[in-house]
Amino acid sequence: MALRNLTRGLFQLATHRRFYSSIQQQVFTRKLVLNNQRFTSVRSFSSVQTNEKAYKDLNQFLDKEIQLERVAQKHPTNLPAIQGFEVTTEGPEVTLIRQSGKEKVTIKFNVTNTVNAADSDDEANLHAPDRQQSDAEVTQPSSQLKSRPTFTVDLNRGGQTLSFLCSYLPYDYPDVPEQNKGGENHPQPGENENEKLEDFQIDEFAIHEGDWNESVYSADCAVIDGELYDKLLNLLEEHGIGEDFANQLIDFSTAYEHRQYIGLLEKLQKFSKK
Template sequence: MNSLKTATLRFANLASSATGALGKRDFTRSLWHMTKTPADAVGDHVTVLNVHKPSINCTCGCNVHTKGERELVEFLTEEILAERKVQKGKTVPTTLDGFSVKLTGSEVELSKQTDKEKVIISLNVNHTVDSEQEPEINPNADKPELGEMRSKPQFEVDIVKGNTTLSFTCSYLEGEAQEGEYNDVFSIDEMSIYEGEWNEKIYAVAGDVLDGYLYDLLMNLLEEKGISNEFAEKLSDLATAHEHISYIALLEKLSKFTGSK
């Protein structure tokens, strides 16, 4: 049994405890790192295992870098190439359904101005990537089946009229709706309304304690402002693209930092 299969079996035996102790992303990404190669790369954050021994001599011809640094740079070179292949030129749009898009590091802000009001959507892509499905662990298989990795961040919606802001905190719903349930892609976690700047003293009500009819009316209001289920799916696509671009940039910075003299 080769080392890759042994590592996968060992991880499968720890799956039940690992999923409880770690986040879903950590569990998925660890499996991803053990199983993917350039030929079968189909999802985000693909990792290529360097199965050959790293070269003894430093690739830049110096004797400054340690063995660990050389191995890391060699691995990152392959990793970055694989991630770029998966990316396939995906970019973050400058506008989305009438909203202008602004990127600041890991933060994303979308805004739309009308004569009566301004609608602002803000989110952060850090720690938001998860697989569409839990990986299926089969001890007899060389590698598990993995779902596409997507970013589904919590996002804030602020509807501003003059000096007053109606604010919503929203998050994506997990899983598929059952028969007889609403097919909402996201839910309202919290709502508040305030004058001037927000502060911690402002009262906010949780979405799950709102009157059911009031909750539906608020969801209708958001849809009228452009935040529909379809828009939420597009917003997830945008966040996924930005998170992946940011991940590749992080790998490139790490490679440059490690390989510098």
């Protein structure tokens, strides 16, 4: 995925070049034939020809693009683990489930449209705002693209469900901890020195029976009491949904989204070969 910043632009240029089948239609010519004081119109049209050049060009490009994406995979065989949860996937949808005593914890998210190149640029700027890049760094992607999905958390208890809608904090948020500030997980020199730990926020919460839909009232956490918000964060933390979980989820989502992207390229190639 590290190469996607370089290859995506080429990919867009290749896919945006459209080669239409040439429709050679001669402008019909009217031959006016004088016949018994009447004019007769004679029209001639050329046949429509199919041009497969666009598919051939696309297929040749995809041969290289798919290979580059496979080489760039950080987890080509096994996806990263999310501790304490059973993980199931269906297409781009991911479900995490854990039974905690009488409570069932369910987390869901979708990896579609969760990679943002602008976020990676912001992250790189935060790491080294005053440092000049070397020539080698200029020619390389600034950082790996990450999948940062919004996700829902359902705590099912006694027939009711307490639901949270959560999203990741922006990179420039001042309270997001950095991995290189010490602590038990302090990396060794040269190992993820500039990588920032991720954290999330609660956007909404609600209590309901059955599905969480538009008929269920939910509260916007931007306007609730600050102490109540902290209590809700502590509740999630006690259920294993804290900073460590946030980082494990991004690792998993990034690797899984990359697989989905490669799979989409492979489907596109099969389509171009038909």
